[in-house]
Amino acid sequence: MKFFKQIHPLKIRNLLLTWSLLLIMIGFAWVSHRYEYTLDITVNNSNTLSTASQKLLDQLSGPIKITAYIQKGLPLRKQISQLVERYLQHKADLSLNFVDPASDPARIRELNIGKEGAVVVDYQGRTEKITFLSELSLSNALLQLAYSQDHWISFLTGHGERDALGAANFDLGEFSTHLQQHQQNAQPLDLTNLSEIPNNSALLVIANPRVKLLDGELKILEQYLDQGGNLLLLVEPDQDTLDPLLSKLGISRLPGVLIDPEVKLYGIDHPDFIVINSYPTPHSITRNLETMSLFPETAALQIIPENTFQSVSFLTSSAKAWNETEPRQSPLSINKTTEKVGPLSFGLALTRQQTGKQQRIVVIGDGDFLSNSYLGNVGNLDLGLRIIKWLVQDDNYLEIPARITPDNSLKLAPIVLGSMGLGFLVVVPLSLLGSGFWIWRQRRRR
Numbered sequence: 001m002k003f004f005k006q007i008h009p010l011k012i013r014n015l016l017l018t019w020s021l022l023l024i025m026i027g028f029a030w031v032s033h034r035y036e037y038t039l040d041i042t043v044n045n046s047n048t049l050s051t052a053s054q055k056l057l058d059q060l061s062g063p064i065k066i067t068a069y070i071q072k073g074l075p076l077r078k079q080i081s082q083l084v085e086r087y088l089q090h091k092a093d094l095s096l097n098f099v100d101p102a103s104d105p106a107r108i109r110e111l112n113i114g115k116e117g118a119v120v121v122d123y124q125g126r127t128e129k130i131t132f133l134s135e136l137s138l139s140n141a142l143l144q145l146a147y148s149q150d151h152w153i154s155f156l157t158g159h160g161e162r163d164a165l166g167a168a169n170f171d172l173g174e175f176s177t178h179l180q181q182h183q184q185n186a187q188p189l190d191l192t193n194l195s196e197i198p199n200n201s202a203l204l205v206i207a208n209p210r211v212k213l214l215d216g217e218l219k220i221l222e223q224y225l226d227q228g229g230n231l232l233l234l235v236e237p238d239q240d241t242l243d244p245l246l247s248k249l250g251i252s253r254l255p256g257v258l259i260d261p262e263v264k265l266y267g268i269d270h271p272d273f274i275v276i277n278s279y280p281t282p283h284s285i286t287r288n289l290e291t292m293s294l295f296p297e298t299a300a301l302q303i304i305p306e307n308t309f310q311s312v313s314f315l316t317s318s319a320k321a322w323n324e325t326e327p328r329q330s331p332l333s334i335n336k337t338t339e340k341v342g343p344l345s346f347g348l349a350l351t352r353q354q355t356g357k358q359q360r361i362v363v364i365g366d367g368d369f370l371s372n373s374y375l376g377n378v379g380n381l382d383l384g385l386r387i388i389k390w391l392v393q394d395d396n397y398l399e400i401p402a403r404i405t406p407d408n409s410l411k412l413a414p415i416v417l418g419s420m421g422l423g424f425l426v427v428v429p430l431s432l433l434g435s436g437f438w439i440w441r442q443r444r445r446r
Contacts, residue, residue, distance in 0.1 A: 160210030250307030291379025315347025
């Protein structure tokens with residue numbers, strides 16, 4: 001008691017106040033460590049998931065696994081973590097793992113991942129690969145995984161077509177493997193033993209037949225089209241085996257092969273390769289597609305007047321391309337009398353209402369881009385999968401509006417910038433020197 005009597009009451013009060021503040025700070029630290037709370041104070045909530053993404057996560061039951069195959073030390077890892085963290089706030093059973101591509105080269109080859117890396121999303125035994133990660137691409141990948149359906153895709157055989165299950169460079173076996181991973185099952189179809197296309201086929205693919213189809217087979221195909229069947233036609237330059245079908249669809253194939261001298265900018269020495277690095281024509285197939293596509297030896301296509309289909313050219317060459325009809329010699333030159341200057345279409349998407357539903361048809365002037373030899377180049381696989389999903393009408397996408405930050409840049413007049421520079425570089429230093437000199441003089445006089 002004598003000890004407390006010797007302590008001044010003011011010191012006791014200060015001591016109690018100090019300990020109270022320390023306890024409060026410790027309590028806040030414990031609460032902040034145990035519970036998280038995030039507040040987005042940006043003008044347009046740019047750090048918060050959109051309402052569409054939040055509603056989608058509420059509908060997804062079961063865990064979601066996200067694996068980012070990104071090299072160690074890249075800033076992209078931090079950006080991916082920040083984006084996925086927004087999803088974690090709304091779905092606790094979502095996980096993110098980073099894998100260095102160099103540590104698992106076999107898996108990288110299996111997933112067909114390039115040097116730039118990719119993000120793979122797994123949900124309920126299904127997978128989607130994303131090469132350009134954003135809220136839009138991730139949410140749409142989850143939408144595809146949640147609501148995509150199993151389909152049977154028939155590949156016509158018996159005329160030297162590309163084999164859907166073959167392993168040769170010319171064939172499409174690797175593409176069919178990726179289709180199966182997306183619940184799209186490939187099956188060969190021989191019309192010599194059938195009177196019609198099976199009803200379980202959601203899509204018919206005709207990939208570069210080397211010999212002409214028989215009259216009976218053409219009648220079966222015409223009946224299939226008249227009944228509203230979906231179709232993917234892959235044609236080649238100077239190959240007339242599919243011209244009867246093209247004519248029925250209101251499409252003609254320009255003679256020769258597309259030549260584009262601009263491919264040298266991409267390090268390609270073959271001018272008959274077409275590289276697409278942007279998709280300006282709005283269409284569901286190429287919506288938000290950020291990767292380039294490579295097409296070797298491509299035929300240009302054009303719509304015949306009075307076509308019964310609504311057509312969209314979603315693949316177009318550059319303005320410097322043309323359809324070369326003469327033997328290729330160096331240097332290349334265009335004959336404006338017999339050849340057409342770009343931009344020229346070589347990928348057409350056709351739609352019409354038939355038998356009470358929307359019929360979808362895609363015609364592309366090249367089949368090599370989906371072959372085993374070229375499927376792994378840039379974004380060929382992504383484009384091929386998008387084409388198939390659109391054709392089987394499994395192309396649901398979320399529309400997430402872009403969030404533009406207002407007044408995110410400060411523009412000042414030159415005179416204002418000059419005044420600020422003069423003030424900080426001259427006036428402020430001189431003022432400090434002057435005040436220091438004045439203080440020094442005052443102390444010397446004492």
